[in-house]
Amino acid sequence: MKISKDAVRHVAELARLEFKEDELERFSEQLGNILEYMEKLNEIDTASIEPTFHVLGLSTPLREDVVKPWLSLDEALENAPEKEEGFFTVPKFIED
């Protein structure tokens, strides 16, 4: 099974990844193989089984609604590649 190069290109675009032509070729083959392997699951009849998203039968833990400060402004911005006057800054991306 092979998935189309267009499909690979689409998924790559959604993930903001850029690939060369030969990479697209390779990935369409490899991703196809992975999906084919997953197809094995379809050999089992799961019609009456609830999908397992979690193996624990637990409900999500809840926290009380209490404010606890954690980071200072400097710490929050510490790893930002671009910042200005307390803001993260990013290249402008809207068209005026």
Added chain:
Amino acid sequence: MEYEAVIGLEVHAQLLTDSKIFCSCSTKFGGKPNTQVCPICLGMPGVLPVLNKKALEYAIRAALAANCEVSPKSRFARKNYFYPDLPKGYQISQYEEPLSTDGRLEIKSNGSNKRIRIKRIHLEEDAGKLIHEYSQNWSYVDLNRAGVPLIEIVSEPDISSSDDAVTYLKKLRSILMYIGVCDGNMEEGSLRCDANVSVRPKGSKDLGTKAEVKNVNSFKFVQKALEYEIRRQISVLESGGRVLQETRLFDSNQGVTFSMRSKEEAHDYRYFPDPDLLPVFVDGKWVEEIRESLPELPDVRLERFIKEYELPPYDAEILTASKEVAEYFEECLKHYDKPKTVSNWIMTDVLRELKGEEEGIKTFPVTPERLTELIKLIDDGTISGKIAKDVFSEMVSTKKGAGEIVSQKGIKQISDQAEIEIIISQVIEKNQDEASRYRAGQEKLIGFFVGEVMKATQGKANPKLVNETLRKKLKET
């Protein structure tokens, strides 16, 4: 051809919690940028979200108030897209298995009741805020809002006009404020509205292609944006064109919607269950406890006001539209027992002073006690109804009580028969000509005389007494 609009609304309401939905950062509005953030809402690697119990409780409250079924089990999902206001690259929302489904609200449409079905109410986190105006080449990102708890309330496409859309929105806002889960502040973005709009030939069963009009943030703009969008789609169809499925934004300055063509926009969110969050099991007992704790909702209160206080439906509707106004009204009745009189004062004078900010009634200088004190001064003849209006304005600006203002300004009504008779004699003396014309049958001149007496007393004379005495005196001479 005649067309009809088909509208569904998606309303995002910010829940009134102190901390964010999955971390303990403050949700306070207006803080210094990026000072209410932590590794969790900044999307740092290795952190885990933990659901805020109050956010869940408030979402259930809203679901119950909107007559939804609360699911015993729901799940969070990741909505994946890249945008600089979304640090993780996905928004935690609910997709399959939302918290609640199948609700409804009743609205008044052209005088009759109309049911708007609610498809679902689910929990999700808000994104950050982007500021584009600070620089030519850079956008500024403030992530204080990232992770603030929201509920999304999705209606079925049961709305067919911009008027109904606004009525539904007002009703929804009123309910959310009644149950105390949202402050309803549209200016600060606590309540935001996206509209899915399509048009079709009237009577047709098929749906037309819809456009989504995003982020319209006041009732007035919702009205205008929808009116424009409906007109636009009809004219596209009439000129033989096709409506495109797209996202449009509303330009409030020009009153038009325009296509949002952003190259960053991807409409493939690849939702999947968030592996960091376990399913939410909601205990039926807890749901019942929350249901028990719900206050009287606007519809029920409206009916009660009509029955219990014998108010006209129009009055009851205005008084119950806001929880605060309804409470103010009932507080007044503890001090004074003529509901319609109180209603008149609230609907005209009090609401005019509040200028559409009904919640401001809580800090309004004319408290229920003071308003009823003023009304009692009219009843016992201390001041006239007309003077009372001036005293009311004075009470608003000086924050003083009615009695105090009346005695300070010496505007106590003149109800003394002898005093009024003297003034009337003087007025008749000065206007002999008019007096003889009155006696000759021009009875309309009574108004002129009343006016003169009022002028002479700076409006302080008891109008009823003036009228009676004038008629008597004019006949005498």
